Amino acid sequence: MAKRVVVGLSGGVDSSVAAFLLKEQGYDVTALFMINWHDKTGVIDADCPWNEDVVFAELVAKKLEIPFHVVDLSEPYRERVIDYMFSEYQKGRTPNPDVLCNREIKFDAFLKSAEAYNPDYVATGHYCKKTTDSVEGKLVHHLLAGDDPNKEQSYFLCQLSQEQLARTLFPIGHLHKPEVREIARQQGLASANKKDSQGICFVGKVHLPVFLQQKLKSREGNIFEIPADLSQYNEEKQDRSDLESVCTPWSYIKEEGTWVGKHQGAHFFTVGQRKGLQVGGKEEPLFVISTDVQENRVYVGQGQSHPGLYRRGLKIIPEEIHWIREDQVMKQGESRDYMVRIRYRQPLQEAKLHLTDQGMFIIFRKLQRGIAAGQFAAWYEKDELIGSGVIHR
């Protein structure tokens, strides 16, 4: 009997082609569309709500002659993704809602909803690959980068577990986007020419400040410009052997800078950010180099090469260290070389990971720009995602 698969059909090309390919491969395919968000506040294309996506998804399902169902997951989405997002911003951190969306919704709430159809697997249209082999009689699932370097999405799945991977298929991971579009066209799928989705998944492209202001109050504060020749940048406190200090962000006091303007809330800014400061008249653009939500201050530096923008390392606290490859867990005191990225689409960076009782310390070979607490660092070996964690600082 054919294996059963429930595919998360979003109405976009990727999941449409994923569904098609699964059917081609002989699976018994069921399409499940999830509703996650109905609110439009702050959304840029407010005229493009999920209703349109459902129509596309349903058309595709009809074309492929597969059963089509809809499930409303907006409740868990709000609780586990959106609320988390607000609370992180409130604390002055920079969350990554899409990583959470995958861990909590697509590969959890959705997966559980899919159980209703007794699937052997659940599939999505992510650009990544999975392989499985057995090590000492135990199955090990590998999460691999997708073959299309422009669309590769493994980073967003960096918080998945072996259990979640065990149930999952990624039918389009070996394809490049243009090939996916071509298949959709050949098969006459309605979503063939649909524009790629952008912005927070399910919510869409938003004016973040407006979106955040739904829940987060604005609070006027001051912006200080820190000179690039500040002494702390030169001091050899960058003692490479002291992991804690190498992995501590630069911090400032207002006396070290000069007042350059006002902002509407330090928690609306993130390190590395240029736009939205509304301070002009400078030779070079100003970038946020630090925010202090306690004192409600934003510190900025002038120019792309301002030293305050760069750091050598970051820290992840013990309870936030996540291994996809559970068999690769490091021992305390161990150090290991991995390739690491700290944001989607960032080329992998050479780094050394050190595990101590204080947590995971990641020291990069090259200085990294805009390391933001709340974002995820993900470490790879070749094209396999090995583990990840929330950047603590």
Place this chain on the structure above:
RNA sequence: UGACCCGUGGUGUAAUUGGCAACACAUCUGAUUUUGGUUCAGAAGAGUCCAGGUUCGAGCCCUGGCGGGUCAA
């Protein structure tokens, strides 16, 4: 009070010997991007503090105000 300097788009500056104002930053829009952020492209925006004058023509010259600053006493 005396002498000197300055007053240009939101901000900081530029404009050969007088010929209808340039650049950067900020802003907005678009592109890229399933997070934030970054990057890229384009657009909008001042008629040059005010009032007179010289000139074919003044941001640039002259006179008088107003405003800001510096040095004297």
